[in-house]
Structures are given as C-alpha cells and as structure tokens.
Amino acid sequence: VQLQASGGGLVQAGGCLRLSCAASGRTFSRNYMGWFRQAPGKEREFVATIRGVGSTVYADSVKGRFTISRDNGENTVYLQMNNLKPEDTALYYCAAARSPHLGYVPMTRSGYGYWGQGTQVTVSS
Numbered sequence: 001v002q003l004q005a006s007g008g009g010l011v012q013a014g015g016c017l018r019l020s021c022a023a024s025g026r027t028f029s030r031n032y033m034g035w036f037r038q039a040p041g042k043e044r045e046f047v048a049t050i051r052g053v054g055s056t057v058y059a060d061s062v063k064g065r066f067t068i069s070r071d072n073g074e075n076t077v078y079l080q081m082n083n084l085k086p087e088d089t090a091l092y093y094c095a096a097a098r099s100p101h102l103g104y105v106p107m108t109r110s111g112y113g114y115w116g117q118g119t120q121v122t123v124s125s
Contacts, residue, residue, distance in 0.1 A: 001025035001114055005094045008119030011084055015123070019079040021094030021116055028052075029072040030100035034112060035079045037090035037121075044093065046107045050077065057105050062088075084123045091118040 007019040019035070034049035048058045048068040056068050067080040077094060097106050098113025106112060 003094050003096060003114055003116035005092065005116040005119040008092060008121045010122045010124065013084060013086055013123055013125050015084050016080070016082045017084065017121060019081070019092055019094070019119060019121075021077045021079075023075040023077075023096060023114075027072075027075055028096045028100075028114075029075070032097040032102065032106050032111070033070060033077040034095050034097070034106065035068060035077075036093045036095060036109065037088075038093070038118075039090040042090075044109060047092070048079065049106060051105075052100065057107065081121070084121075086123045086125045088121060089123050090121060092121050093118045 002024050005021045030052040032049050032051055035047040036044050037047050038044040046059050050056045050068045050070050065083045070077045094116040095112035096114040097111055
C-alpha cells in the first residue's frame with residue numbers, strides 16, 4: 001500500500017496550491033482520508049479529513065481557506081489551499097484511516113494507519 005503526495009511548492013502569501021494524494025495497493029473509498037502538516041520544531045497537526053461519502057471536517061486554522069475533496073474512482077484525495085499564509089508553511093502529509101469502520105471522525109494521528117511521504121509547502125510573506 002502506498003500513498004503518494006504531490007503538489008507542494010513555494011508560493012507568496014495570498015496565493016494558492018492544490019495538493020494531491022494518490023493511493024495504490026488497495027482501495028480506500030470507504031475510509032476517511034485526511035491531511036496533516038508538520039512545521040519545523042512542531043508536532044504534526046490535523047488539517048482536514050473527508051469521509052468516504054464526502055462529509056468533511058477542518059481544523060479551525062484552515063476553515064474557509066482550504067477545501068478537501070476526493071475522487072474514489074481514482075483513489076485520490078485533494079487539498080485545495082487558498083489565501084495561503086506564512087504560518088501554513090509545513091510538510092504536508094496525506095493519510096488513510098486504518099479502518100472503514102472507525103465509528104468516529106479521526107482528527108488525530110492514531111486514527112490513521114497509512115501515511116504518504118509528505119510534500120513541502122512554503123509560503124513567503
């Protein structure tokens with residue numbers, strides 16, 4: 001099983017980026033899939049998650065600026081990031097929940113059993 005994240009880069013404040021995460025090796029159409037980020041010297045933090053049928057949850061810090069979506073046919077999850085701020089600078093990780101039957105919305109690392117390698121997002125001021 002592999003999750004391949006891409007789409008990171010360097011952007012000015014106020015700009016936008018779209019991250020993609022393609023899963024291979026198994027289907028995650030019924031699993032929550034999420035994005036986390038980790039800035040230097042900080043803990044990895046929750047950004048957003050999306051249920052298999054499409055309902056979403058966001059961290060307060062990105063609400064209204066980021067949009068998570070998925071294409072189950074392509075086994076891919078996306079993160080559209082608008083109005084980026086320097087504090088959004090981090091290594092962004094995609095993840096798939098360890099089970100399609102969690103019974104709760106996974107907003108911590110413990111809910112996820114599959115992780116991508118990370119893609120760097122740098123926002124200059």
